Structure formats: C-alpha cells, structure tokens
Amino acid sequence: MRFVLGVTATMLLVLSAPTSLASQEQVVSGIVVDDQGIPVPSIQVTVDGADLGVLTNSAGSFRLAGVPAGTFTLRVSGIGIRTELIETQGGTTDLRIAVTRTAISLDEIVVTGTPGGARRRSLGNALGSIEASALIESAPVSSTGELLNARVPGVVVRTGEGYAGGGSRILIRGRGSMQFGGNPLLYIDGIRVNNDVPTGGIGSSLSRFNDIDPADIESIEIIKGPAASTLYGTEASAGVIQIITKKGRAGSARFAMSVRQGASWLGDPHDKVGLVWGTDPVSGQSFSLDMLDVAEQRGSPMFRTGHLQGYGLSVSGGSDNIQYFVSANYDVDEGIIPSNVAERFTGRATLSFQPRETVTMNAQIGVTTGETYLDPGFYFGRARYALPFLRDTPGQGFLINPPDVALATEETWQDVQRYMGSLTIDHRPSEWLNHQLTVGLDLTHLDNTSLTPFVPNEFAEFFPPTGRLGSKTIQGVDTDYTTFTYNANGTLGITDRIGSTTSAGAQYYRRLVGTENLSGQEFPAPGVTSLAGITGQRQVSEDLVENTTLGLYVQQQFSWEDRLFLTGAIRADDNSAFGADFDIVTYPKLSASWVISEEGFWNLDLVNALKLRAAYGESGQQPDNFAALRTYEPVSGEYDQPGGSPNFVGNPELGPERGQEIEVGFEAGLLDDRIGLDFTYYNQKTTDAIVSREVAPSSGFPLTQFVNVGEVQNTGFEVLLDARPIQTDIFGWDFTVNLSKNDNEILSLNIPGVPFLSAGNFQNRHQPGYPVAAFFGKRIVRAELDANGNATNLACDDGSGGTTSCLTAPFVYFGNQAPDVEGAVSTTLTFFEDLRLSALVDFKRGGRYFSADRAIRCRDFRIHEVVVNPTNFDPIDVAYCQDPEGTGPFAEGFIMDASFAKLREVSLNYGLPDRVTGLLGAGRASITLAARNVLTFAHDTSPFKSPDPETFNFQFESGVMDQAALPIPIQFLTTLNISF
Numbered sequence: 007m008r009f010v011l012g013v014t015a016t017m018l019l020v021l022s023a024p025t026s027l028a029s030q031e032q033v034v035s036g037i038v039v040d041d042q043g044i045p046v047p048s049i050q051v052t053v054d055g056a057d058l059g060v061l062t063n064s065a066g067s068f069r070l071a072g073v074p075a076g077t078f079t080l081r082v083s084g085i086g087i088r089t090e091l092i093e094t095q096g097g098t099t100d101l102r103i104a105v106t107r108t109a110i111s112l113d114e115i116v117v118t119g120t121p122g123g124a125r126r127r128s129l130g131n132a133l134g135s136i137e138a139s140a141l142i143e144s145a146p147v148s149s150t151g152e153l154l155n156a157r158v159p160g161v162v163v164r165t166g167e168g169y170a171g172g173g174s175r176i177l178i179r180g181r182g183s184m185q186f187g188g189n190p191l192l193y194i195d196g197i198r199v200n201n202d203v204p205t206g207g208i209g210s211s212l213s214r215f216n217d218i219d220p221a222d223i224e225s226i227e228i229i230k231g232p233a234a235s236t237l238y239g240t241e242a243s244a245g246v247i248q249i250i251t252k253k254g255r256a257g258s259a260r261f262a263m264s265v266r267q268g269a270s271w272l273g274d275p276h277d278k279v280g281l282v283w284g285t286d287p288v289s290g291q292s293f294s295l296d297m298l299d300v301a302e303q304r305g306s307p308m309f310r311t312g313h314l315q316g317y318g319l320s321v322s323g324g325s326d327n328i329q330y331f332v333s334a335n336y337d338v339d340e341g342i343i344p345s346n347v348a349e350r351f352t353g354r355a356t357l358s359f360q361p362r363e364t365v366t367m368n369a370q371i372g373v374t375t376g377e378t379y380l381d382p383g384f385y386f387g388r389a390r391y392a393l394p395f396l397r398d399t400p401g402q403g404f405l406i407n408p409p410d411v412a413l414a415t416e417e418t419w420q421d422v423q424r425y426m427g428s429l430t431i432d433h434r435p436s437e438w439l440n441h442q443l444t445v446g447l448d449l450t451h452l453d454n455t456s457l458t459p460f461v462p463n464e465f466a467e468f469f470p471p472t473g474r475l476g477s478k479t480i481q482g483v484d485t486d487y488t489t490f491t492y493n494a495n496g497t498l499g500i501t502d503r504i505g506s507t508t509s510a511g512a513q514y515y516r517r518l519v520g521t522e523n524l525s526g527q528e529f530p531a532p533g534v535t536s537l538a539g540i541t542g543q544r545q546v547s548e549d550l551v552e553n554t555t556l557g558l559y560v561q562q563q564f565s566w567e568d569r570l571f572l573t574g575a576i577r578a579d580d581n582s583a584f585g586a587d588f589d590i591v592t593y594p595k596l597s598a599s600w601v602i603s604e605e606g607f608w609n610l611d612l613v614n615a616l617k618l619r620a621a622y623g624e625s626g627q628q629p630d631n632f633a634a635l636r637t638y639e640p641v642s643g644e645y646d647q648p649g650g651s652p653n654f655v656g657n658p659e660l661g662p663e664r665g666q667e668i669e670v671g672f673e674a675g676l677l678d679d680r681i682g683l684d685f686t687y688y689n690q691k692t693t694d695a696i697v698s699r700e701v702a703p704s705s706g707f708p709l710t711q712f713v714n715v716g717e718v719q720n721t722g723f724e725v726l727l728d729a730r731p732i733q734t735d736i737f738g739w740d741f742t743v744n745l746s747k748n749d750n751e752i753l754s755l756n757i758p759g760v761p762f763l764s765a766g767n768f769q770n771r772h773q774p775g776y777p778v779a780a781f782f783g784k785r786i787v788r789a790e791l792d793a794n795g796n797a798t799n800l801a802c803d804d805g806s807g808g809t810t811s812c813l814t815a816p817f818v819y820f821g822n823q824a825p826d827v828e829g830a831v832s833t834t835l836t837f838f839e840d841l842r843l844s845a846l847v848d849f850k851r852g853g854r855y856f857s858a859d860r861a862i863r864c865r866d867f868r869i870h871e872v873v874v875n876p877t878n879f880d881p882i883d884v885a886y887c888q889d890p891e892g893t894g895p896f897a898e899g900f901i902m903d904a905s906f907a908k909l910r911e912v913s914l915n916y917g918l919p920d921r922v923t924g925l926l927g928a929g930r931a932s933i934t935l936a937a938r939n940v941l942t943f944a945h946d947t948s949p950f951k952s953p954d955p956e957t958f959n960f961q962f963e964s965g966v967m968d969q970a971a972l973p974i975p976i977q978f979l980t981t982l983n984i985s986f
Contacts (some may be wrong), residue, residue: 035069036101041891069256071128071326089113108679131598134228144915146936156830156848159724170341171212171348171378178245180720190245192871197446216947232665236595253330268314268979272848278953284394292874297389307409312340350376372426382416387970439493585634585660597621615675626662654706717753738836745829777822789885795876797885826852849907905945
C-alpha cells in the first residue's frame with residue numbers, strides 16, 4: 007500500500023508541474039466515411055508520432071483537441087479499414103476523410119498492458135479482436151458470452167444449460183493445468199474484474215462474465231497464451247480477455263435508443279424429453295409414456311414460449327476538455343421453464359476530462375443489479391427420468407414429484423448487486439514520455455437462495471411429514487477486486503531509422519471473497535418464509551479468503567523503419583498464496599515482428615501486405631489460497647477442552663504453475679486487401695504443474711499435499727480468413743472462416759510409483775501420454791443376445807489390440823473432454839448499402855462427455871427402450887445397459903461424442919432511409935429480424951444421444967456431464983436501433 011500511495015503522490019506532483027504547451031495547441035475535427043460515403047464509427051484518429059487520439063462516434067465524427075499548431079499528420083486506422091495518413095493543420099474543422107474497407111489492418115491500436123496500447127504491426131504474438139459496437143447492431147446477441155462465441159479462433163465457449171440468464175465457460179488454447187479449470191482473466195478498461203462461473207448453485211451456470219451489457223462494449227481483445235500474457239504475470243497463463251467500453255466524444259449530445267422484443271422456445275420438445283419405457287406387470291407387454299403429454303393432461307405444460315425484451319438508452323457528447331457517455335439498459339428474459347426469469351439492470355457512466363492539454367482523466371462507474379429465477383431443481387429430469395411403473399400413482403410417474411408441484415413448492419434464485427469504478431490518469435509531460443495511473447474497484451454481492459415454503463395441503467402427499475414443513479438456504483458471497491496499476495512509456499528516435507520504446511510498470515491486485523451460509527428447516531405455518539421463523543434445525547457458517555499480488559515489469563522495444571520490431575520484457579511477481587520458502591517468480595518475454603511487404607525488394611502483387619511474427623513468453627497460475635499452508639481443524643479434546651487436529655499438511659515450497667509458449671505466424675492481405683489471412687502455430691508447455699499426491703500416514707496428516715511436479719503440453723494452430731470478394735454500390739459479399747486445432751497431452755507427473763492420478767468423478771485420469779482429465783474405462787468389443795434378450799458372451803478390449811474377459815479387462819482411453827477442432831463460418835450479403843443478410847454456423851469436433859443421461863435411463867432406472875425391447879438394439883449397447891460382467895457406469899458406452907455443428911445466427915438488418923429517419927427526428931435508424939440457435943447437427947445420432955450435445959452440467963471441474971441438462975432454446979428477436 008505504501009508503494010501505491012507513493013506512486014499516486016508522485017503522479018499528482020508531476021501533474022501539477024507547469025506546462026508551456028497549451029498556448030501552442032489547437033483543435034482539429036471532421037468526419038470519417040468509407041469508400042461508399044457511409045460514416046464509419048469507432049475509427050482511431052491519432053496524431054502520427056504522438057500519444058494523442060480519439061475514436062469517431064456513431065456518426066463517424068471526431069474532434070481532437072491539443073493538436074500541434076501548424077502542419078502535422080493524422081493517422082486514421084481501425085478494425086477492417088486501410089490505414090490512411092492525412093496531412094492537415096491545427097484549427098481545421100471540416101475534414102472529410104475517406105477510408106477503404108479491408109480485411110487486414112496492421113495499424114489498428116490494440117491493448118497490450120502498456121499505456122496507450124500499441125499498433126498491431128508491432129506485436130510479435132497473435133491477438134484476437136471483436137468489433138462489438140458494429141456487430142451487435144445486426145447480430146442477435148444479448149449477452150457478452152454470445153458476443154464472444156465463435157468469433158475468434160482458439161477460443162472455445164462451452165455453454166452450460168439453456169436457462170435465461172445462463173452463462174458459459176471459456177477455454178483458450180486448451181487446458182494447461184491438472185488442478186485448475188482454465189478460466190481466463192477478465193479486464194474491463196484496465197482493471198481486473200470478477201469472472202467467476204458457475205455462481206448460481208447446483209446444476210446452473212450463471213456467469214459474472216455476462217454482467218456487462220453488450221451494448222456498452224466498444225471492442226473485445228483476447229490475449230491467448232503465455233507468449234502474449236507475460237505482462238499480466240501470475241494467473242495469466244490461461245489467457246486474458248480485455249473489454250473496452252464505449253467512451254464519450256466531443257460534440258453535441260447524441261442519443262441512442264434500442265428496443266428488443268422476441269420469443270424463446272424449446273425446439274422439438276417431445277424428442278428432447280424422449281419416451282420412458284416400462285413393462286406392464288399384468289400383461290407383460292412393453293409400453294411407453296410421453297411425459298410432456300402427461301403434464302399437459304394435468305393442466306400444467308412443462309415448457310412455455312418465453313418473452314424476451316430489452317430496452318437501452320445512451321447519451322454521449324461533450325466539449326474539447328470534457329466528454330461523457332451515460333447508458334442504461336433493462337432486460338427481462340423469460341426462459342422456457344415457467345419459473346425461469348432473468349431480470350437485469352445495467353448502467354454505466356464515463357467522464358473524460360482534460361484539466362491540461364497534457365493530462366487526461368477518465369472516470370467510470372458501472373452498476374449491475376438483477377434477479378435470476380432458475381428451475382425448482384432437476385426440473386427437466388423429472389420428465390426425462392420418469393418411472394413408468396408409477397404411472398398409476400398420484401405422481402403419475404414423474405421423478406420426485408410432478409412439474410406443477412415442483413413449480414408451486416420450490417424456488418431457486420440469485421440476486422446480484424455489482425458496482426465497478428475506475429479512475430485512469432494519463433499524463434504526457436513531453437512528446438517522448440507518457441505515463442498512466444489506474445485505480446479500480448469491482449464489488450460483487452450475490453445471494454443464492456433455495457426455498458421450499460410450508461407445503462399446502464393439496465401437495466402434502468408428495469412430501470414426507472417433516473419435508474412438507476419446508477426449508478430455506480441462503481448463500482451470500484461478497485467478492486471484492488482491487489486494482490492499482492502504474493505504467494510509463496518512453497519513446498525515442500535513436501536515429502532516423504531506429505526507434506526505441508521503453509515501458510515499465512507495477513501492479514497491485516487484491517481479491518477478497520467472503521461467504522456466509524445460512525440454512526434451516528421447518529416453518530411453523532404457511533406464509534412464513536424467513537429464516538427467523540424457522541422452528542427446526544439451523545446451520546450457520548462463514549469464511550473469508552484474501553489473495554494479493556504485487557508485480558513489476560520492464561519492456562524494451564526497438565524498431566527499424568517502422569516495419570521491423572524486436573521486443574523483450576520481464577515481469578516479477580509475488581503472491582500471497584506462494585509457499586513461505588518460495589521466492590519471487592519472474593516471467594520473460596521475447597518477440598519479433600517484420601512487415602516484410604514494406605521492404606523495397608517486395609514485388610508480389612498478389613500479397614499487398616504481409617507481417618511475419620514470432621514470440622516466446624512465460625506467465626503463471628498461482629496455487630489455491632491455502633494450498634501452501636499447514637492447517638488444523640478444531641476438535642473437542644479430553645473433558646470437552648478445545649483442541650486441534652491435523653487437517654492439511656501444506657507445502658512451504660509450493661509455487662505457481664509456469665506456462666511457457668512459443669508461437670509463430672503471419673498476417674497477410676491479398677488481392678488489394680480483399681482477403682485477410684491470419685495464421686498461428688503455438689507450442690505451449692506448463693511446467694511445475696500443481697498436482698495432489700497422497701501423504702504418508704506416518705506424517706500424522708490425512709488427505710493429500712499439493713506439489714509442483716507435473717508437465718502439460720498444448721500444441722495447435724489457428725486460422726482466420728476474412729474476405730470481401732464483392733464490394734459495389736448495389737451488392738456486397740463478405741465472409742469469414744475461423745478454424746483451430748488443439749492437441750493436449752500430459753507429459754509427466756514425476757511422482758515415483760504413480761502411473762496416473764484420479765481426476766474426479768467419472769473415472770477421468772491425469773495420465774502421461776494422454777489429455778488432461780481424459781476418459782478411461784472398459785470397452786466392450788463383442789456381445790451376443792440369448793433368446794430372452796440378455797447380453798452374453800462378452801469380450802472387452804485388452805488394451806493391446808486383442809480381447810479379454812470383461813471381468814478382468816483393463817481400462818482403456820476413450821477421449822478428451824475439450825474439442826480437438828472448433829471453428830465457424832459467417833457470411834453477410836449487402837444489398838443497396840441498406841439491407842444486410844447474415845448467417846453464422848459454428849462447430850466443435852472431438853470432445854467427449856460422460857452421459858449420465860444414458861446411464862440413468864438405461865442402466866440405473868432402466869426406462870430406455872433398450873431394456874424392454876433389447877432385440878431391437880445392437881448387442882453391445884444392450885450389454886452396456888445390462889452390465890452383466892461389471893463394466894461399470896463409466897464404460898465407453900456412457901462416454902459420448904460431443905461433436906456438433908449449429909446454425910447459430912441468422913439475421914436481416916435494414917437501415918431505414920433518410921426520409922424515414924427524418925420523420926422520426928433521428929439521424930440514423932435500423933431494424934433487425936434475427937433467429938438464434940436455429941438448427942443443430944449432432945454427430946451422435948444413436949438412440950442414446952443427448953437431448954443437446956452442447957449443454958452440460960458444470961458441477962464438476964474434472965469433467966462435464968449431461969444429467970438433466972436443459973437444452974438450449976431457439977430464439978427469435980426483433981431489434982430497433984435509433985440514434986439522434
């Protein structure tokens with residue numbers, strides 16, 4: 007904290023120093039349009055060679071204060087346009103700058119961890135980017151997770167379940183840790199923020215990633231691995247996602263309004279719920295039940311068509327010295343389950359202030375509040391796992407109790423209140439030096455509540471005597487993130503050809519998590535639902551965990567004629583979770599970038615732009631907070647005296663996992679930038695991987711000890727093709743293809759005598775030579791059916807290419823959890839500049855999951871048709887379900903292929919003509935008709951297929967499963983956007 011206060015005081019003293027530049031600086035303003043005369047928003051307009059610039063607003067206008075007097079050069083760059091250098095003079099206020107849309111832009115300014123960012127041409131590593139502000143106008147996107155999905159190669163977004171308000175898990179370049187799930191860091195405007203998932207209790211996957219409204223996002227940048235994330239230090243080896251929000255721009259007040267209306271429904275619900283099968287005890291005949299029909303006969307359909315609605319309003323503007331942006335968004339989305347409703351309000355305010363020509367201050371405040379009501383618990387499973395032999399009971403076969411009873415007697419919801427605030431001070435005391443101080447807070451409070459009230463008499467028969475008295479559980483979670491960052495950049499021209507940029511900085515980061523768990527059983531009477539009214543047993547617990555990191559870095563970059571760049575850096579970190587005997591960790595970085603197409607010898611007309619790049623870097627992943635500490639648990643000793651018992655042995659030498667990565671690639675513009683091609687190959691290794699090993703009983707401590715011994719490798723490639731083959735005033739066509747492949751392997755465990763480690767609940771293994779948490783089990787290769795339909799004469803894989811008895815068969819490898827290959831294809835057709843038809847198809851191949859769904863239906867509850875009519879099925883499938891020789895619930899028959907392709911988005915966007923917008927008093931207006939999650943093409947078409955190969959239950963880090971996972975619904979949306 008003394009360090010932080012010292013940096014802050016120094017910064018304020020520097021800011022108070024006098025300056026003589028103000029009287030020599032002026033203003034320049036104008037508009038940026040494309041080659042068809044359409045205004046282009048979010049374009050960077052900067053003074054060439056200086057750290058001074060702005061973004062164009064939604065009307066393409068810009069106003070840049072503090073420019074030099076006399077003649078100077080403006081650099082105009084951005085995503086999807088060719089960089090233009092415009093010579094102008096201070097005081098010019100009517101510039102009209104025409105830019106050409108391209109598939110590659112090497113002069114785009116990106117966030118890198120240093121003040122002011124960097125031009126893409128200088129980066130030696132790959133960087134994914136999404137122009138969010140342009141995308142959301144035409145795409146059916148209502149959450150940040152949807153905005154990220156299928157847009158960037160190497161970034162896998164795995165959906166949880168199909169709830170309104172639900173979230174996703176994000177995995178970048180495979181899983182590099184055996185201990186941690188691989189969630190990337192999340193930064194918003196330079197401050198570290200909460201990115202926890204799941205946060206909504208058992209069976210749900212609510213994510214804090216979706217607390218920011220997509221309408222407030224200008225762009226997203228993804229730093230994919232250690233080669234690029236070195237400057238972010240410990241915890242950054244899984245990648246970093248940077249969200250840049252919208253800011254105000256000089257000019258008169260501009261208002262923007264959006265209205266979203268739509269519907270959400272479960273496609274082909276009877277097929278997804280499926281039939282349950284049984285045998286009539288009297289006739290001996292098999293029969294089936296469609297539980298959706300049963301629910302409708304009870305007068306309470308299981309699913310509904312949910313109403314989707316959202317409203318947004320923003321205003322931005324300002325003067326040369328003060329710019330503002332204020333927004334408010336309100337969304338109410340109904341899910342396909344009658345109890346599922348997600349209500350959210352978000353607000354953001356940004357103020358940019360220039361007290362001096364050399365000083366800019368940016369203050370931001372963000373607020374998110376809302377409630378998400380989920381299902382009563384196992385709602386989808388009540389029908390999919392119904393018990394047909396109970397069809398004549400009051401419950402009519404539904405598992406636990408009928409859906410209408412569940413909706414009336416069970417509630418589960420999450421309340422969230424989240425507040426983010428930050429202050430960034432940029433100071434440019436000279437043309438060669440700028441430095442920056444950022445201070446930020448992210449405060450999140452969650453209440454996860456489950457309530458069963460006093461059950462009314464009409465439903466009493468479905469509950470035991472004490473169960474009908476009700477219960478309540480509240481889990482309160484307070485998560486506070488604090489960020490202090492100081493960065494400085496010094497840029498000098500050593501010679502006319504050689505440039506130098508030196509960067510240095512420091513970061514203090516703290517994460518504080520407090521939890522309170524309150525629960526109780528038995529309410530005295532109907533209408534009492536507070537914990538204070540509980541008459542039975544109560545439980546209370548609390549916990550508080552703090553983690554801090556202090557990091558320092560220095561980076562040096564040399565450039566040759568603005569086309570060859572060499573960069574080296576080192577970061578040093580100390581973290582409170584490190585063992586007492588572990589020293590400070592350092593992470594090096596080295597990269598090179600060469601825009602070879604700007605060399606004099608380049609004469610390939612086909613390739614008009616080509617950048618070659620290579621990078622090596624390291625970053626880390628800290629241990630769990632108490633993994634290094636020796637702990638004791640409280641016990642009652644002799645004569646009820648307080649005492650302690652050994653609990654966890656700890657490890658004073660425990661340090662972070664160390665991610666190391668080499669990547670090489672290129673970015674090319676072909677056919678006069680009509681085609682952009684981005685290719686990357688990476689080789690990533692995690693050393694000192696943390697694993698849990700057993701402790702010798704003689705130590706007196708039970709359980710296990712965390713140690714740094716493992717090695718994990720990820721290798722792969724990423725390809726992004728962006729093409730605009732046709733661009734005319736009448737018709738335009740552009741398309742994008744992204745593809746990535748990842749090979750994941752554990753190289754070593756380095757634990758003598760231990761060939762593998764258990765990885766959780768589904769017989770997953772951490773075993774050298776195979777992926778992290780790979781699926782293993784018995785594989786049946788031969789089976790026959792006798793006259794009664796019983797599986798017999800089984801043979802299993804012996805692991806060596808032969809067969810053996812299933813009773814003694816070894817476990818063999820089935821597959822990886824994460825997909826090996828993922829990608830997407832998107833295309834847009836533009837007619838007469840105003841009408842755009844777009845579509846997006848994404849796919850994943852190679853991942854597998856544990857099908858608890860199949861295990862429950864055919865092995866445990868025996869309600870699948872394979873049980874009652876085995877002769878209609880393959881004998882091997884029958885053998886897995888009957889399990890006559892103990893192959894177990896995790897045999898290969900229950901490890902399913904998760905490969906699929908999905909028509910994710912289809913949209914039609916129409917920009918209303920000027921005569922219509924004039925009648926509305928608007929400057930610009932558009933209407934979008936869109937559908938989402940339209941069609942799914944699953945690789946697994948067997949009779950045991952999952953209801954939806956994309957949805958999983960994320961209860962376990964070690965694996966994913968589909969037990970009662972709610973399928974993703976189809977959505978149709980109409981959105982109106984107006985600005986004036």
